[in-house]
Amino acid sequence: MSVFSGSQTYTRFFTDPAPKTDGFLAAIRLRRFRDLVPSDEDRSRIGWVDIRHPLETDLGAANVFEGEHLLLGFRVDAWKVTADLLKARLKSAEAARLEATGQTRLSKTQRDDVRVMVVRHLREQMIPMMTVVGVDWNLNTGVIRFHSSKKPDAFVELFEATFKGLSLVQAGALSIVERRSSRDDAMELAGLEPTPFHYQPAGAA
Amino acid sequence: MIRYEYGEAIESARFLGREFLVWLWWLSASDEPRIGDVEVCLHSALTLERGGGSEAERTAMRGADPSSSREAKDALRDGKLPKSAKLHLTRNEAQWSFVLHADTMLITGLKIPALLVDKDDDGFSERDQLTAQVEEIVDDAFARFIDLRTSERWDAAAASIRAWVRGGVA
Numbered sequence: 001m002s003v004f005s006g007s008q009t010y011t012r013f014f015t016d017p018a019p020k021t022d023g024f025l026a027a028i029r030l031r032r033f034r035d036l037v038p039s040d041e042d043r044s045r046i047g048w049v050d051i052r053h054p055l056e057t058d059l060g061a062a063n064v065f066e067g068e069h070l071l072l073g074f075r076v077d078a079w080k081v082t083a084d085l086l087k088a089r090l091k092s093a094e095a096a097r098l099e100a101t102g103q104t105r106l107s108k109t110q111r112d113d114v115r116v117m118v119v120r121h122l123r124e125q126m127i128p129m130m131t132v133v134g135v136d137w138n139l140n141t142g143v144i145r146f147h148s149s150k151k152p153d154a155f156v157e158l159f160e161a162t163f164k165g166l167s168l169v170q171a172g173a174l175s176i177v178e179r180r181s182s183r184d185d186a187m188e189l190a191g192l193e194p195t196p197f198h199y200q201p202a203g204a205a
Numbered sequence: 206m207i208r209y210e211y212g213e214a215i216e217s218a219r220f221l222g223r224e225f226l227v228w229l230w231w232l233s234a235s236d237e238p239r240i241g242d243v244e245v246c247l248h249s250a251l252t253l254e255r256g257g258g259s260e261a262e263r264t265a266m267r268g269a270d271p272s273s274s275r276e277a278k279d280a281l282r283d284g285k286l287p288k289s290a291k292l293h294l295t296r297n298e299a300q301w302s303f304v305l306h307a308d309t310m311l312i313t314g315l316k317i318p319a320l321l322v323d324k325d326d327d328g329f330s331e332r333d334q335l336t337a338q339v340e341e342i343v344d345d346a347f348a349r350f351i352d353l354r355t356s357e358r359w360d361a362a363a364a365s366i367r368a369w370v371r372g373g374v375a
Contacts, residue, residue, distance in 0.1 A: 008315040171310045173221040190214040195363050197370050198284045
């Protein structure tokens with residue numbers, strides 16, 4: 001995991017500094033990761049895990065806080081069934097159902113039932129695909145590194161649901177300026193026009 | 206901190222990241238490739254783009270020094286701007302390298318200076334400090350660029366950059 005070794009790829013976020021962490025552990029435990037089971041309707045599940053041991057969901061001060069940092073693993077498990085496999089199994093199951101019932105055609109309700117049964121059977125034979133992203137939150141500076149370059153929407157949603165009252169702003173031109181100066185200064189940037197470098201605009205030096 | 210609720214403001218200012226990379230590129234090609242006490246070098250990977258989405262025209266280069274290649278300059282002259290660039294930053298003996306993605310200020314493939322840690326220490330604290338240092342360097346450089354960009358000095362700087370794009374010296 002790039003939090004601890006190797007080259008790092010991460011998306012930076014800013015939030016308000018949070019020197020007081022009362023209630024954080026309880027909030028994290030409420031949204032700790034829970035395993036997917038075949039009978040779940042959800043195709044995927046997200047939650048917090050131990051950043052160093054992604055299979056560990058028993059989260060406490062010892063494995064969450066490190067100095068001024070709060071460290072978590074953002075884990076996503078998902079059932080991954082290829083379209084071809086699902087299609088082939090559905091075809092087989094529907095054929096078996098027709099033979100068993102003597103029908104020439106299944107109703108929509110019957111086809112939906114077959115689908116639910118096939119998906120569950122496939123999930124019982126599989127292990128969900130797991131991905132874990134390291135999250136490093138400096139509680140004093142309010143800088144959060146989400147160690148992934150993929151779209152962070154699910155992470156932002158989980159973070160803001162966990163730490164109510166705190167919102168995340170992704171690092172970018174405006175947010176960097178706002179953080180160093182003021183929101184007014186940042187908003188002035190939105191009024192700027194791009195500068196052409198491949199030709200000289202009228203009136204330019 | 207107030208969250209931006211008007212995404213349009215953020216979207217409309219995205220071009221500034223690409224202009225920032227042009228400025229860094231121009232600086233790195235100059236006789237004084239420094240920002241404060243940090244030496245700046247563009248190295249080994251550069252992607253330029255014009256337009257966006259599926260209509261974007263892109264030129265991607267890799268190699269020892271793509272930023273000084275004719276192809277790179279031709280892309281600039283064609284109106285393309287750097288979308289991402291691999292940067293090497295050096296301060297005193299410490300060196301960082303990473304790819305900076307202009308539109309989102311995303312950092313990928315960051316390599317930090319070697320750690321000085323005991324064998325029992327996983328080095329997280331030192332690693333964090335060295336990472337925070339490069340973030341501070343990038344943010345400081347961006348702030349200096351914005352300070353220039355929003356000042357009366359920008360027209361003259363832009364003219365110098367145009368001359369360099371046309372084939373003059375930085």
